Amino acid sequence: MAETYDNLSGTVKIAMVGKFTGLSDAYLSVVKALLHACVACSLRPSVEWIAASDLEDESARTTPEAHASAWETLKSCACILVPGGFGDRGVPGMILAAKFARENSVPYLGICLGLQISVIEYSRYVLGLERANSEEFDSQTPHPVVIFMPEGSGTHMGSTMRLGSRITFFKNPDCVTSKLYQNSASVVERHRHKYEVNPDFIGQLESAGLKFVGSDESGRRMEVLELRSHPYYIGVQFHPEFKSRPGRPSALFLGLILAATGRLQTYLSHLPGLSSGTSQ
Numbered sequence: 001m002a003e004t005y006d007n008l009s010g011t012v013k014i015a016m017v018g019k020f021t022g023l024s025d026a027y028l029s030v031v032k033a034l035l036h037a038c039v040a041c042s043l044r045p046s047v048e049w050i051a052a053s054d055l056e057d058e059s060a061r062t063t064p065e066a067h068a069s070a071w072e073t074l075k076s077c078a079c080i081l082v083p084g085g086f087g088d089r090g091v092p093g094m095i096l097a098a099k100f101a102r103e104n105s106v107p108y109l110g111i112c113l114g115l116q117i118s119v120i121e122y123s124r125y126v127l128g129l130e131r132a133n134s135e136e137f138d139s140q141t142p143h144p145v146v147i148f149m150p151e152g153s154g155t156h157m158g159s160t161m162r163l164g165s166r167i168t169f170f171k172n173p174d175c176v177t178s179k180l181y182q183n184s185a186s187v188v189e190r191h192r193h194k195y196e197v198n199p200d201f202i203g204q205l206e207s208a209g210l211k212f213v214g215s216d217e218s219g220r221r222m223e224v225l226e227l228r229s230h231p232y233y234i235g236v237q238f239h240p241e242f243k244s245r246p247g248r249p250s251a252l253f254l255g256l257i258l259a260a261t262g263r264l265q266t267y268l269s270h271l272p273g274l275s276s277g278t279s280q
């Protein structure tokens with residue numbers, strides 16, 4: 001691995017947009033997953049850490065230099081990743097980053113909170129539901145597009161969090177996510193969340209172009225979203241970074257880096273045929 005790393009030629013700039021307050025190893029797995037995916041593409045990752053709050057309009061008034069620099073960095077990156085997180089700090093900035101990615105065809109991967117951010121962004125700016133939000137950030141929102149999961153975790157005692165390995169079924173084998181998981185019909189990935197997409201808004205969001213291509217076995221809990229009219233815009237409720245390994249990069253991180261470097265379509269066209277199996 002070390003030898004391979006030394007021989008990497010190019011660099012790919014990845015914008016990581018998150019809360020980033022204080023020291024945290026919460027993003028370590030994400031950084032490693034990016035490394036695994038980049039090495040598989042013979043590239044070095046250059047991770048640009050962008051504090052989401054610096055992207056917010058408020059920051060233009062209070063800390064104009066940080067605001068300008070955050071936007072300059074975001075615009076210089078080949079792809080954008082919004083990782084998981086809890087709490088409302090930086091959420092408006094993450095929404096702006098997702099909007100920027102969507103409107104400018106910049107490859108985007110939203111993980112857990114990052115998926116929920118995409119749903120809020122799309123609801124506000126495409127459906128026109130100005131105050132759409134997650135109940136986590138605004139319990140009074142008139143448009144709760146992300147809601148608290150009523151049952152929490154039934155199988156993991158003592159926790160309101162939905163945790164651990166669970167299966168996601170792809171509704172349509174033609175979606176980019178299923179293809180990246182080697183054309184699997186389903187995939188097992190790890191979870192860690194309390195909120196989920198509100199099923200009452202799925203119809204509206206899908207009619208407006210945001211497709212929910214993967215769900216749990218009930219079909220009501222959304223696990224994967226894609227924007228078809230975009231080179232790579234994927235949100236996942238699970239955490240694909242936890243199962244990424246050197247030499248066996250996570251499919252969605254690989255997809256992000258391939259899209260960022262203009263190689264995704266070629267890669268997808270060389271995949272094996274449809275399988276009815278589960279990707280582990």
Ligand SMILES: NC(=O)CC[C@H](N)C(=O)O
Nearest residue numbers: 084085112113193194195
């Ligand atoms: N791990 C996460 O990103 C969690 C997202 C969100 N805070 C939730 O609880 O659902």
